[in-house]
Amino acid sequence: MKKIALITGATSGIGKATAELFAQHQIDLILCGRRQERLAELAMQLSQSVKVYTLCFDVRDKEEVFRQIENLPTDWKQIDVLVNNAGNAHGLAPVDKADLVDWEAMIDINVKGLMYVSKAVIPSMVERKSGHIINIGSIAGKEVYPNGNAYCASKYAVDALNSGMRLDLVQYGIKVTAINPGLVETEFSLVRFKGDEQRAKNVYKGITPLTAQDVAEVIYFAVSRPAHVNIADVILFPTAQASSTVVNRV
Ligand code: NDP
Ligand code: 8X3
Numbered sequence: 001m002k003k004i005a006l007i008t009g010a011t012s013g014i015g016k017a018t019a020e021l022f023a024q025h026q027i028d029l030i031l032c033g034r035r036q037e038r039l040a041e042l043a044m045q046l047s048q049s050v051k052v053y054t055l056c057f058d059v060r061d062k063e064e065v066f067r068q069i070e071n072l073p074t075d076w077k078q079i080d081v082l083v084n085n086a087g088n089a090h091g092l093a094p095v096d097k098a099d100l101v102d103w104e105a106m107i108d109i110n111v112k113g114l115m116y117v118s119k120a121v122i123p124s125m126v127e128r129k130s131g132h133i134i135n136i137g138s139i140a141g142k143e144v145y146p147n148g149n150a151y152c153a154s155k156y157a158v159d160a161l162n163s164g165m166r167l168d169l170v171q172y173g174i175k176v177t178a179i180n181p182g183l184v185e186t187e188f189s190l191v192r193f194k195g196d197e198q199r200a201k202n203v204y205k206g207i208t209p210l211t212a213q214d215v216a217e218v219i220y221f222a223v224s225r226p227a228h229v230n231i232a233d234v235i236l237f238p239t240a241q242a243s244s245t246v247v248n249r250v
Contacts, residue, residue, distance in 0.1 A: 005223075006030040006069075006079045008059060008117055009086030011038035013186030014136060014219075017212035018083055021220050023050045030076060032086065032117075034058050059086050059113025069120035078128065081223050082121045084114045084158075085136040089151040089192040103150040110154035114161065122169070129172045134219055135162040137180040139235060145244040151192075155180075166232065175230040177222045182237040183247070184210040206249030207240035 005022050009015035011033035019029055023046040031046075032055045033039050039054040046052050053076050057064045087110040090102035118133065125131030140148055141155030159178065166176035189200035203209075215236060222231040240248045 002026060002028055003080040003223075004028045004030065004076060004078060005081035005083060006032065006055075006117075006121060007083040007085060008032045008113075010042065011035045013188060014181070014184065014212045014215045015083065015085040016042060017216035018085065018219050019046060021213070021216040022081075022223075023052075025220065025224070026050060027081070027223075028052070030055060030072070030079065032057065032059075059117060060108045062112075062116050065113075065116040066120050069117070077124060079121050079124065079131070081132045081134065082118065082125075083134045083136070083219065084117060085134075086113060086117075087136065087154070088188060089140075091194075092147045092151075092192055094147055095149050098147075098149060106150050106154045107157075110151075111157045111161075114158060118161075118165070122165075122174075125174050126169070126172050130174065131172075132175040132177065132223055133165055133169075134177045134179060134222060135165070136215075137162060137178045139180055139182045139237070139241075139244050142180060142235065143244040148244070162233070166230075177231050178233045179215065179219055179222065180233070180235045181210055181215050182235070182241045182244075183207065184212060184215055186212050207238055207247060210236065210238045 005027050007015050007019050010019045010031035019031055022029060028051040030053045031039055031042055036056045039056055043052040043054050055068045057068050090105045091099055135158055137158045138155040140152045141159040144152040162176060162178040169176060185204045189203045193199040218234055218236055
């Protein structure tokens, strides 16, 4: 039986790589993001192999998230896999200097956005007593690092929500998985440093970082386990990384 996956943040990085890998494995896709052109381009590419539907919304917009997910065509309503991936860091500054707008963005997108999408998708999983939620956390949700403050707080919240979802949804046979990567070279640092390419590049200097594809492979591994197996929580580092702050650069 073919599965349907809804992936947030499918226009770039980990979400896009996951969409491409799922398509290779014949999983039909609901691709979400704010950048309509990228959604359309990816949909065109992947619809060569699977059915694709796109939803263009900002996860911060609660009404729009619910409106679009609740109004999915009948054939797309039974979402088997939800990948809560949309998110970013905004800034990297000490608490006394950090920008409140950046803090609000991280809480609104990484935490509240994930909650809105989950609340819109979960009822149908509960009704069917089946489904799999993959929450993309971070090593930043396991260890706080200097200047990480609000980004770390947002990912600690994802960690707690992941456990909360697993505890509350186990009675319905719904799987809940957290994938917590370390350094992955995507558009992440470019967004964090507001388009400063050099600063973004320096994050990965002297190491071989994870690629979005590396993370997608772990996500696919989790969703492809037999029905009785749930991968609860994974930390995934590049080999050169041992913790948030211990990175062996050459
Ligand atoms: P990218 O910047 O490459 O991708 C982020 C994705 O999130 C984009 O598709 C973007 O789409 C979407 N997004 C951002 N803000 C919003 C919003 N307000 N509404 C809807 N979609 C939004 O970064 P990554 O692929 O690296 O990040 C994906 C996830 O992985 C994030 O949750 C991040 O915290 C996490 N992560 C990343 C790590 C890394 O080192 N790269 C490590 C650990 C975790 P669009 O702009 O089109 O809306
Ligand atoms: C992204 C990884 O170390 O920049 O979540 O927080 S890190």
